[in-house]
Amino acid sequence: MSGPLHVYYGREILLYDFGPGHPFNQRRVELSVRLMEACGLFEGNGNTLRPIQKGTRDDALLFHEPGYIDFLARASETGRGVLDQGDTPAFPGCLDAALWGVGATLEALDTVMSGDGHAFSPGGGWHHGYRDHASGFCILNDGAIALAAARERFGIKRALYLDIDVHHGDGVFYGFYGDGWLLDVDFHQDGRTLFPGKGFVEEVGGGDAAGTKLNIPLLPGASDDAAFLAWREVAVPAIRAFRPELIVVQCGADAHEGDPLAMLEWSLGAYTEIIASVHTLAHEVSGGRLLLLGGGGYNPANVCLVWPAIAHAVGNVPLPERVPEPWRQSFENTYGVGAPERFSEPPTSATRPLRAAARCVEDLRRLSPLARGEKPASLSDE
Numbered sequence: 001m002s003g004p005l006h007v008y009y010g011r012e013i014l015l016y017d018f019g020p021g022h023p024f025n026q027r028r029v030e031l032s033v034r035l036m037e038a039c040g041l042f043e044g045n046g047n048t049l050r051p052i053q054k055g056t057r058d059d060a061l062l063f064h065e066p067g068y069i070d071f072l073a074r075a076s077e078t079g080r081g082v083l084d085q086g087d088t089p090a091f092p093g094c095l096d097a098a099l100w101g102v103g104a105t106l107e108a109l110d111t112v113m114s115g116d117g118h119a120f121s122p123g124g125g126w127h128h129g130y131r132d133h134a135s136g137f138c139i140l141n142d143g144a145i146a147l148a149a150a151r152e153r154f155g156i157k158r159a160l161y162l163d164i165d166v167h168h169g170d171g172v173f174y175g176f177y178g179d180g181w182l183l184d185v186d187f188h189q190d191g192r193t194l195f196p197g198k199g200f201v202e203e204v205g206g207g208d209a210a211g212t213k214l215n216i217p218l219l220p221g222a223s224d225d226a227a228f229l230a231w232r233e234v235a236v237p238a239i240r241a242f243r244p245e246l247i248v249v250q251c252g253a254d255a256h257e258g259d260p261l262a263m264l265e266w267s268l269g270a271y272t273e274i275i276a277s278v279h280t281l282a283h284e285v286s287g288g289r290l291l292l293l294g295g296g297g298y299n300p301a302n303v304c305l306v307w308p309a310i311a312h313a314v315g316n317v318p319l320p321e322r323v324p325e326p327w328r329q330s331f332e333n334t335y336g337v338g339a340p341e342r343f344s345e346p347p348t349s350a351t352r353p354l355r356a357a358a359r360c361v362e363d364l365r366r367l368s369p370l371a372r373g374e375k376p377a378s379l380s381d382e
C-alpha cells in the first residue's frame with residue numbers, strides 16, 4: 001500500500017543563505033533533489049517534483065508573533081546584525097527567503113490533506129524557530145506553522161510531530177508544550193552534550209497535554225540499535241494509541257555518523273527503517289497523511305544519501321546500488337570533496353548508549369501512558 005510522493009522544491013530555497021563559511025547551506029537540498037531525479041524517483045509510481053510558492057505573512061502568523069515578523073522585515077532591509085544570540089545572522093531578504101521555505105512546506109501540507117499522496121519539503125524543517133525569536137539557523141518554523149495550519153485550516157484534531165534531527169526540536173516542542181492535540185516524539189543527542197541543551201525525558205507536556213511529549217535523548221555514540229529500541233518500544237505504541245490524523249516528520253540528517261556538529265552514529269538504515277515504519281503507520285492510523293520535512297545535516301555527503309533514501313522508500317522506487325556518476329561529478333564540483341559511492345552502509349551498534357536508551361524507555365513508560373501504548377484519559381475520541 002503506497003500513495004505517491006510529491007517533492008516540493010524550487011531554486012528559491014537557495015535564497016536562504018547565511019553566506020560563505022556558515023555551516024547551514026541549502027546547496028545540499030538542491031543536490032539531494034537532483035540525486036532523486038538521477039535515480040528515477042520522478043519516473044515511477046506517480047511521484048512528482050513540484051515547484052513552490054512563497055508563503056505569506058498570514059501564514060507565518062499561524063505560529064509566530066506579529067512583532068517578531070516586523071523585526072524580521074526590518075532586519076531583511078538592512079541585512080545586518082544577528083537574529084538570535086549569534087548563530088543566525090540577518091541577510092538582505094532573509095524574511096522572504098524564510099517565507100519561501102514556509103510556502104513549500106504549506107504546499108506540501110495541502111497535498112497531503114487533499115489525499116493526493118505523501119509530500120516532502122526538504123528545504124524546511126526549521127525546528128528551532130520560536131514564536132518570537134530565531135534560533136539555531138532557523139528564522140521561521142515551517143513545521144510549527146504547518147501543524148498550526150493543519151489544526152486551524154483543515155480541522156485536524158490529533159497530529160504527530162516526529163523529529164529525528166540530532167538536535168532537539170525545541171521550537172516545536174515548547175511551542176505546543178501545553179497542546180494535547182499534538183503528540184511530539186523527539187529523538188536527539190542528549191541536551192547535556194549538544195545545542196540547544198534541551199529536551200529531557202521528564203518533560204512530557206504541560207496541563208492536559210501531560211504525556212503527549214516524548215523526548216528520547218541519546219548519548220553521544222548512540223547507534224542504529226539505540227534508535228530502533230526507542231522507536232519500537234516507545235514511539236510505535238504511542239503512535240498507535242494516539243491515532244494521529246496527520247503525521248509530520250522532521251528528517252534532519254545530522255544524527256548520521258560523521259556529522260561535524262554532532263556525535264550520534266546512525267547509519268542510513270536507521271533513517272530508512274524508521275521512515276518505512278512511520279510510513280506504514282501513516283497508512284494504518286492516519287489515512288496515509290504523511291508530510292516529510294528536511295532539517296539539519298552538516299556533512300553534505302550524508303544528507304545526499306539520507307534524503308534520497310527516505311524519498312525513494314516512501315515513493316516506492318528502488319535505488320540503484322551505486323550512486324550515479326554524473327551526479328557524483330556535480331557533487332564534487334560543488335563541495336570539492338569526494339561524493340558518496342553507494343547507498344548501502346553497515347548497521348551500527350554501541351553497548352553503553354543502548355543501555356542508556358533502555359533506561360530512557362523505562363522512564364518514559366513510567367511518565368506517559370502513551371509510551372506504554374495506553375490512551376490517556378484526557379484524549380478525546382473526536
Ligand SMILES: [Zn+2]
Pocket residue numbers: 001002003004118279283288314
Ligand atoms: Zn504510502
Ligand SMILES: [Zn+2]
Pocket residue numbers: 165166167252254295296297
Ligand atoms: Zn540538527
